[in-house]
Each structure stands twice: as structure tokens, then as C-alpha cells.
Amino acid sequence: MLLLLTWHILITSVQATPPPPPPPPSPNLTDILHNPEASPNTLLIDTFLHQDVNDLGHWHGPLEGLTVHHSPGFVRFFPSDPDHNYHTQLSASSCFDLRPYQPTHFLHIVFSGTTKFSIFLNQNNPACNFTRNPFPQTSDVVEAARYARGNDIYIPLAHFQIDQTRAVSVSFGGFYSLEPLTLYRIEIVPSIPVGFPVPHRMNNGRLVLTCSRPGSFAFGIDDGQPRFAQEVMKILEEERVLVTFFVVGLGLRDRDTNFSNVYREMIKRGHQIALHSDTHRKMEGLASTADIDREIVENIKSFRQILGIETHYFRPPFGTLGARTRQRLANFITDPQVITWSVDIEDWLWADSKTPEKQREAFFRDVMHGGNLAVMHFLSPTTVGYFREVIQFVKGQNKSIMRIDQCLGDPRSPPLKYPVH
Ligand SMILES: *[C@@H]1O[C@H](CO)[C@@H](O)[C@H](O)[C@H]1NC(C)=O
Ligand SMILES: *[C@@H]1O[C@H](CO)[C@@H](O)[C@H](O)[C@H]1NC(C)=O
Numbered sequence: 001m002l003l004l005l006t007w008h009i010l011i012t013s014v015q016a017t018p019p020p021p022p023p024p025p026s027p028n029l030t031d032i033l034h035n036p037e038a039s040p041n042t043l044l045i046d047t048f049l050h051q052d053v054n055d056l057g058h059w060h061g062p063l064e065g066l067t068v069h070h071s072p073g074f075v076r077f078f079p080s081d082p083d084h085n086y087h088t089q090l091s092a093s094s095c096f097d098l099r100p101y102q103p104t105h106f107l108h109i110v111f112s113g114t115t116k117f118s119i120f121l122n123q124n125n126p127a128c129n130f131t132r133n134p135f136p137q138t139s140d141v142v143e144a145a146r147y148a149r150g151n152d153i154y155i156p157l158a159h160f161q162i163d164q165t166r167a168v169s170v171s172f173g174g175f176y177s178l179e180p181l182t183l184y185r186i187e188i189v190p191s192i193p194v195g196f197p198v199p200h201r202m203n204n205g206r207l208v209l210t211c212s213r214p215g216s217f218a219f220g221i222d223d224g225q226p227r228f229a230q231e232v233m234k235i236l237e238e239e240r241v242l243v244t245f246f247v248v249g250l251g252l253r254d255r256d257t258n259f260s261n262v263y264r265e266m267i268k269r270g271h272q273i274a275l276h277s278d279t280h281r282k283m284e285g286l287a288s289t290a291d292i293d294r295e296i297v298e299n300i301k302s303f304r305q306i307l308g309i310e311t312h313y314f315r316p317p318f319g320t321l322g323a324r325t326r327q328r329l330a331n332f333i334t335d336p337q338v339i340t341w342s343v344d345i346e347d348w349l350w351a352d353s354k355t356p357e358k359q360r361e362a363f364f365r366d367v368m369h370g371g372n373l374a375v376m377h378f379l380s381p382t383t384v385g386y387f388r389e390v391i392q393f394v395k396g397q398n399k400s401i402m403r404i405d406q407c408l409g410d411p412r413s414p415p416l417k418y419p420v421h
């Protein structure tokens with residue numbers, strides 16, 4: 001099946017090309033490094049003097065397999081996937097209060113190389129504790145290319161709409177070019193050079209990893225195998241729970257899947273149906289905005305034509321996100337709700353392995369760590385086989401299972417179908 005194939009190919013694809021030789025750093029960047037403007041209102045975050053810690057003494061480093069080359073004074077990235085990212089932490093693992101720098105200050109980055117990436121400001125969870133789920137709780141993101149001029153990037157801190165009392169890290173990701181990126185300096189400064197252009201903030205919706213309604217829990221179920229659809233429906237009916245399905249346009253249009261009938265019936269039964277792109281690619285990695293737009297517009301069009309619905313809710317394929325995907329969503333959808341998760345059953349990792357029971361463990365672990373918004377698929381018989389058990393586990397935690405729009409207290413959501421415990 002096409003969707004399944006795509007999913008596996010992308011998940012197992014590895015970086016094939018060796019990193020190209022690093023470009024020489026521009027001499028003027030070296031000048032900047034040796035002449036830091038020492039203002040009492042400046043917060044120096046990172047000059048990459050050390051391999052594993054930044055100038056604040058907190059961890060910095062790559063995640064998701066990003067290849068980096070570190071030398072004292074800079075770090076160079078060789079990205080080959082939009083999920084590759086690099087974090088530099090504002091606090092060891094708790095919460096950093098940005099209010100002394102708000103709303104006047106700027107995040108300043110000195111760099112060379114590509115501008116085809118995103119810059120994230122990440123917010124910690126209410127416990128300010130990295131062992132609680134989710135960590136981070138949410139983030140806001142801007143497109144580097146819009147803010148870059150020469151070797152500098154200045155972003156008003158006010159452009160990052162997160163809880164400024166709970167900042168935890170600045171990160172770089174959402175790469176859509178193989179061109180390297182070199183970072184020399186990250187700091188918060190009170191002002192910008194005269195004449196340096198600052199673009200307006202682009203709408204980019206809201207990134208949600210958790211239910212906010214007290215005592216609620218939601219299942220966000222993505223791509224499936226048509227042959228398991230009836231069984232999934234039966235389990236949901238018998239367990240008396242409503243969920244949210246994230247549905248790809250291509251699968252909906254494919255008559256062989258029977259998904260048009262399946263999801264029409266799901267809607268009748270009260271489930272929420274939400275966007276999941278048209279062809280299930282890592283949207284942020286697509287070269288052009290037009291390609292991203294096609295993924296959004298065709299998904300919306302299929303929902304309209306086949307299911308007769310509109311929705312504000314979207315989950316990015318693979319959870320891959322960056323500034324462009326969020327901005328393009330906001331261009332086509334009012335107030336987009338970009339949904340990822342805080343409970344991962346890890347079916348992508350264990351479903352077809354020799355230890356499929358690790359799916360239960362992963363699910364239980366994430367719930368016990370405070371997660372309340374799940375991701376799963378119905379691609380494998382093992383995952384479907386654990387579905388009833390994990391629903392009952394959540395009920396046993398005295399949580400009320402509901403659609404994602406309901407667990408977020410969205411006033412546009414329908415009233416609860418089943419009574420709350
Ligand atoms: C470096 O900056 C100086 C001014 O400070 C300028 O005259 C010179 O052209 C710059 N060099 C490069 C390579 O950009
Ligand atoms: C973080 O949460 C864990 C439990 O998940 C707890 O054991 C630990 O003490 C907490 N850390 C802080 C600093 O509160």
C-alpha cells in the first residue's frame with residue numbers, strides 16, 4: 001500500500017552524502033567574536049567555545065542525527081533532514097524567565113551559510129521539569145531567511161509567542177537545504193544596528209502537545225491500513241470513546257481504501273476528522289512554498305469534496321515542523337491548531353519488531369510521565385491488538401477520553417457524547 005510504503009521508506013532513510021568540506025569563516029565574524037559589545041542588558045547565550053556546554057554553562061548539542069563539526073568559536077551543521085535540530089539551553093532543564101528582556105529585546109544570531117532553516121524558542125512544561133511529558137511543552141518558530149541580513153539575524157523576542165516565564169531553549173531545525181549552516185554567536189540584545197530591517201511577525205497558529213481540559217485525554221490516530229478500519233471502529237464503539245483521526249487526502253481519494261466510506265461513518269458516529277497533508281511527506285523539507293501549499297490545499301479540497309467538512313486541526317506527517325509549514329497553514333486556515341503529541345505508543349518503532357509489547361510499555365510510560373495526547377496508527381495488527389488495553393489503562397487513570405478539539409475546550413467542538421467520570 002502506497003501510504004505504508006512511503007511511511008517506511010521515509011522512516012528508514014539515512015543520510016547518504018558525506019558532509020562537504022566546511023567553508024572558511026568570514027574574517028569579519030572573527031572580529032565580531034573578539035569585540036563583543038558588553039552591554040549590561042545583553043545575555044550572552046552561546047559562543048560555542050565548548051563542545052557540550054554553552055556560555056551559560058548549560059547543554060547544547062545536536063538531536064535526531066544531525067551531523068555537526070565543532071571548533072572552539074563555532075559549530076557547523078550538515079543537515080540532510082528537516083527533523084535534524086540543534087538546541088542550546090537557557091536553563092539546565094527548568095524554566096528561564098525572559099521577562100527582564102521583554103518585550104523590547106532581540107534574539108541575535110551570528111551565522112554564515114544557508115538561511116533555509118527555522119529558529120525555535122521552546123517553552124518548558126508547567127512543572128519546569130524535563131522528565132515530565134511533554135518536554136518541551138510547545139514552541140514558536142520563525143523563518144531564518146526572513147530575518148537574516150549579511151551574517152546577522154535579529155528577531156524581536158515578542159515574535160515568539162510562548163509563555164516567556166518558561167523558556168527552556170533556542171533551537172535550529174526545519175532545514176530545507178543540504179547547504180551547511182555555521183553558528184558563531186547567540187545572544188539576547190537590547191537593540192539592533194540602525195537600519196537593520198525587521199519583518200512583521202507572521203501568523204503561524206498554535207502548536208499543541210497536550211490536552212488542557214482537566215482530567216481529559218485524547219487519542220490522535222493517523223494513517224491506517226484499510227483492513228483494520230472496521231476493527232478500530234468496533235473497539236471505539238464498544239469502549240464508548242470518541243477520538244480524532246488525522247487523514248491524508250491521497251488515501252481518502254483512493255477508492256481501493258474504502259476510506260471515504262469509513263471516515264464518513266466515523267463522522268456520523270461523532271469522531272473528529274482532521275488534516276494530515278495530501279501525500280504524507282515531510283512538508284517542512286520541501287524545497288518550495290508551492291509544494292507545501294499543495295499538501296495543504298489538496299488535503300482541504302478532498303475533505304470538502306468527499307467528506308463535506310472543514311477543520312482547523314492539522315497534524316504534520318512524522319511530526320515534522322518548521323516555520324514555513326506553520327505559516328502556510330495559517331495562510332489557508334484561520335487560527336490553525338497544529339497538533340503533535342505527548343504520548344507516543346511508538347508503533348513506528350516496535351509494531352513489526354520481535355518485541356511488539358514495547359508499544360504498551362511506551363504508552364504507559366508516557367501517560368505516567370504526564371502525557372495526555374496520544375499518537376498512534378492502525379497500520380499493524382499488533383498496535384490494533386493493544387488498542388483496547390491502552391484505552392482501558394487511560395480510563396483506569398480516571399481520565400476522560402474525548403476528541404482533541406473537546407480536550408482543548410474549543411468552543412467550536414460538539415458537546416461530549418459520553419459522560420465524564
Ligand atoms: C569587514 O568589515 C570591514 C568594516 O568593518 C569592511 O571594510 C570589510 O570590507 C569587511 N570585509 C569583508 C570580507 O566583508
Ligand atoms: C522532576 O520530576 C520527577 C518525577 O517525574 C521528580 O522525581 C523530580 O524530583 C522532579 N525534579 C524537580 C527538579 O522537581
Ligand SMILES: *[C@@H]1O[C@H](CO)[C@@H](O)[C@H](O)[C@H]1NC(C)=O
Nearest residue numbers: 230233258259261262263265
Ligand atoms: C467500507 O466502509 C463502510 C463504512 O464503514 C462499511 O460499511 C463497508 O462494509 C466497507 N466496505 C468494505 C468493502 O470494506
Ligand SMILES: *[C@@H]1O[C@H](CO)[C@@H](O)[C@H](O)[C@H]1NC(C)=O
Nearest residue numbers: 393394395396397398399421
Ligand atoms: C480513580 O477513582 C477511583 C474512585 O474515585 C479511585 O478509587 C481510584 O483510586 C482512582 N484511581 C486513580 C489512578 O487515581
Ligand SMILES: [Zn+2]
Nearest residue numbers: 222223317318
Ligand atoms: Zn502520519
